[in-house]
Amino acid sequence: MAKINLLPWRDELRKQREREFYVMLAGAAVAAVLVVFLWWTWMGMRLDNQDARNKYMKDQIHLLDGKLAEIQDLEKTKSKLLARKQIIEQLQASRSQMVHLFDELVRTIPDGVRLESLKQNGDTLTLAGVSQSNASVATYMRHLGDSPWLTHPDLVKTEAKKNDKRDRFDFGVTIKLTNPEEKAKELERAAKEAAANGVTLKPTAATPEAGAAPATPVAGKEGKP
Numbered sequence: 001m002a003k004i005n006l007l008p009w010r011d012e013l014r015k016q017r018e019r020e021f022y023v024m025l026a027g028a029a030v031a032a033v034l035v036v037f038l039w040w041t042w043m044g045m046r047l048d049n050q051d052a053r054n055k056y057m058k059d060q061i062h063l064l065d066g067k068l069a070e071i072q073d074l075e076k077t078k079s080k081l082l083a084r085k086q087i088i089e090q091l092q093a094s095r096s097q098m099v100h101l102f103d104e105l106v107r108t109i110p111d112g113v114r115l116e117s118l119k120q121n122g123d124t125l126t127l128a129g130v131s132q133s134n135a136s137v138a139t140y141m142r143h144l145g146d147s148p149w150l151t152h153p154d155l156v157k158t159e160a161k162k163n164d165k166r167d168r169f170d171f172g173v174t175i176k177l178t179n180p181e182e183k184a185k186e187l188e189r190a191a192k193e194a195a196a197n198g199v200t201l202k203p204t205a206a207t208p209e210a211g212a213a214p215a216t217p218v219a220g221k222e223g224k225p
Contacts, residue, residue, distance in 0.1 A: 108143035
């Protein structure tokens with residue numbers, strides 16, 4: 001015998017499906033909220049981590065700024081100490097140079113020449129004096145060039161004047177202070193340059209320490225008279 005279900009099963013099925021839909025919708029909403037919460041928490045942790053790193057970098061930069069300031073102070077102190085050391089070394093080097101300078105001024109001045117003033121600016125000396133003739137001035141210039149403690153003599157002026165019916169020549173000379181070692185190195189450099197140009201330099205004395213004159217070029221190629 002056939003059985004017929006007269007109950008409203010379609011309504012029950014519809015209600016069951018609605019309940020399942022709402023359960024699934026609630027689960028999806030909960031999952032979405034959970035995902036958003038986890039994403040927000042993760043981003044907050046990243047931001048906190050980045051803020052901590054930024055703070056650490058700022059602290060390290062502040063420490064480095066302090067160290068840089070200390071280094072700059074040390075550099076300034078070092079520069080001052082080096083400047084003082086250089087001044088002391090220059091004073092020690094020039095302590096005996098003044099003695100040799102006045103000795104050379106006495107030895108190099110020829111007869112008929114008299115110095116009237118002497119000025120020094122660094123390693124440059126300016127001499128002013130009078131002479132009986134231009135030949136005496138030329139002799140004086142040659143003696144200055146022969147001195148191992150003086151170099152680069154340069155005649156600034158020479159002027160003829162009459163005084164008490166006698167002719168005299170006022171002159172001015174500038175020279176550089178040096179020492180025999182530097183002058184020997186200078187002569188050696190000049191000899192090398194001359195040799196490179198094919199010119200033979202012939203010194204007039206054996207050594208510059210003994211008052212040798214600067215080397216003079218000889219016409220012709222190197223090794224030939």
